[in-house]
Amino acid sequence: MDNKESKPWSGTAKENPEPNVQSAPRPGKLTPRLLLAICGAAMGSLQFGYNTGVINAPEARVKEFMNATSIARDGHEMDVDTQTNLFAVLVAAFAIGGAVGGLLAGLWADFFGRKKGSLINAVIGIGAAALLYFGRMAASYEMIIVGRLVVGLNCGLYTALAPIYLSEIASVNIRGALGVLHQLFVVSGLLISQILGFPEIFGNNQSWHVLLGVTALPCVLQLVMMPFCPETPRYLLITKGKEQDARKVLESLRGSADVEAEIAEMKKEVEQAKSDTKISAMMFVQERSLRMPLIISIVMHLSQQLSGINVIFYYSGNLFKGAGLDESTATHATSGVGAIMVVMTLVTIPLMDRVGRRTLHLIGLGGMAVSSILITVCLSLLDRVQWFNGTSVAMALMFVVFFALGPGSIPWLIVAELFSQGPRSSAISVSVLVNWVANFCVGYGFPHMQKGLLSYSFLPFTVLLVLFWIFVFMFLPETKGRTIEEISSIWRKEGDKEDQRLKAESYLVSYQKNPGSL
Numbered sequence: 411m412d413n414k415e416s417k418p419w420s421g422t423a424k425e426n427p428e429p430n431v432q433s434a435p436r437p438g439k440l441t442p443r444l445l446l447a448i449c450g451a452a453m454g455s456l457q458f459g460y461n462t463g464v465i466n467a468p469e470a471r472v473k474e475f476m477n478a479t480s481i482a483r484d485g486h487e488m489d490v491d492t493q494t495n496l497f498a499v500l501v502a503a504f505a506i507g508g509a510v511g512g513l514l515a516g517l518w519a520d521f522f523g524r525k526k527g528s529l530i531n532a533v534i535g536i537g538a539a540a541l542l543y544f545g546r547m548a549a550s551y552e553m554i555i556v557g558r559l560v561v562g563l564n565c566g567l568y569t570a571l572a573p574i575y576l577s578e579i580a581s582v583n584i585r586g587a588l589g590v591l592h593q594l595f596v597v598s599g600l601l602i603s604q605i606l607g608f609p610e611i612f613g614n615n616q617s618w619h620v621l622l623g624v625t626a627l628p629c630v631l632q633l634v635m636m637p638f639c640p641e642t643p644r645y646l647l648i649t650k651g652k653e654q655d656a657r658k659v660l661e662s663l664r665g666s667a668d669v670e671a672e673i674a675e676m677k678k679e680v681e682q683a684k685s686d687t688k689i690s691a692m693m694f695v696q697e698r699s700l701r702m703p704l705i706i707s708i709v710m711h712l713s714q715q716l717s718g719i720n721v722i723f724y725y726s727g728n729l730f731k732g733a734g735l736d737e738s739t740a741t742h743a744t745s746g747v748g749a750i751m752v753v754m755t756l757v758t759i760p761l762m763d764r765v766g767r768r769t770l771h772l773i774g775l776g777g778m779a780v781s782s783i784l785i786t787v788c789l790s791l792l793d794r795v796q797w798f799n800g801t802s803v804a805m806a807l808m809f810v811v812f813f814a815l816g817p818g819s820i821p822w823l824i825v826a827e828l829f830s831q832g833p834r835s836s837a838i839s840v841s842v843l844v845n846w847v848a849n850f851c852v853g854y855g856f857p858h859m860q861k862g863l864l865s866y867s868f869l870p871f872t873v874l875l876v877l878f879w880i881f882v883f884m885f886l887p888e889t890k891g892r893t894i895e896e897i898s899s900i901w902r903k904e905g906d907k908e909d910q911r912l913k914a915e916s917y918l919v920s921y922q923k924n925p926g927s928l
Contacts, residue, residue: 455572505849508563532633538557542622601751827892
């Protein structure tokens with residue numbers, strides 16, 4: 411494999427040259443061992459998606475349970491505002507737990523390993539499911555809130571563990587496709603939660619606690635599958651120094667003994683990792699070669715969460731009812747969100763390694779910005795134009811289409827591609843933390859924002875989408891077809907350039923102050 415370095419990035423993404431396609435290895439095949447590893451890791455992605463969407467359908471039932479619990483305890487009904495605030499806390503608890511999990515994820519992945527870390531996390535998920543299921547039987551909505559907090563921690567860890575595992579078992583040719591598989595399982599979990607949330611299944615007054623407890627199933631499946639899956643070869647060789655073990659795993663994943671090119675690339679990364687193995691989150695501020703990729707990673711995750719997509723995930727039932735649909739129709743329409751996400755993610759898998767990450771993300775952000783404007787127009791004119799009821803729902807679904815095309819999957823994939831093994835875990839922890847904090851802000855703040863802005867509640871997201879599009883256009887380099895070492899070299903060269911520039915400026919200042927001393 412030709413590891414010839416690409417021309418360094420010169421300041422804007424559009425100036426960054428296309429990767430040397432001649433150096434790309436032959437496409438990897440999907441061996442049984444690789445397929446098992448993909449499915450085992452992706453159970454964590456399924457868990458994350460399920461818990462993102464599961465709270466939407468039973469919202470009214472949970473509020474009734476909170477009110478009934480209050481009456482049983484002290485004989486007083488909860489007012490509507492208290493119910494709304496408590497439910498917002500319940501929704502936001504998931505994001506708080508996710509933020510903690512995201513912050514710990516890098517250390518977790520390095521300390522326990524990608525495989526063992528996932529197995530331990532599956533046990534945490536089962537404990538969270540028990541709290542969610544038995545909270546109703548114990549007549550304690552506090553248990554359900556704590557359960558959402560714990561399952562958030564569980565999912566926060568998974569949002570780093572699953573992409574890291576998938577990216578580290580993939581060859582460069584299928585890395586983009588496997589990165590999208592994380593999102594495919596996320597949206598599949600979302601769709602499953604929406605279907606099970608139908609009133610005819612579990613989204614009714616008798617069974618809504620079962621809907622919450624089903625979250626144990628992906629964790630159980632992972633506990634069954636992951637013991638038969640390998641640790642990632644990159645972790646074994648680069649982090650643990652076990653070259654022979656890494657070689658055996660790589661041969662079983664590729665179905666071939668011809669793995670020397672990948673081993674050589676990892677050894678090259680080991681040499682680079684010697685200087686940055688123990689990089690902490692705070693060192694990203696000091697290290698010039700890491701600062702810009704970290705900023706890009708953070709903005710990419712913000713572009714996902716502050717796009718307004720979680721308004722659709724968490725509150726689409728209320729949004730559709732506000733558009734004039736009755737409760738039953740609104741609940742069923744919500745499943746359209748998950749179905750579109752699944753279909754569009756399947757469409758994105760082959761596009762990721764053909765069209766490229768940067769192009770897809772730009773198309774997605776641009777389409778979401780236009781869709782959000784049309785949603786605002788429809789909502790603001792509902793009382794004047796009757797057929798805008800259906801149009802506003804259609805525009806919300808179009809918003810989801812463009813989200814699935816790029817912003818839904820690329821932020822999870824791109825961070826693992828922008829960093830070498832040493833700083834990767836810390837970078838993913840910071841990015842996932844930012845993702846979950848933004849998730850919390852949207853989940854908790856939107857009901858209050860909607861109360862203040864009414865039909866114009868999507869406008870802030872429109873402005874942010876435009877700003878994110880400009881940033882991505884200017885600064886995100888294309889990573890399609892490049893090895894991780896080639897991508898990392900872009901930032902190292904940029905850091906060297908910055909060092910040289912500062913030295914030249916220091917030399918000039920010294921000369922101006924005292925010409926005779928030089």
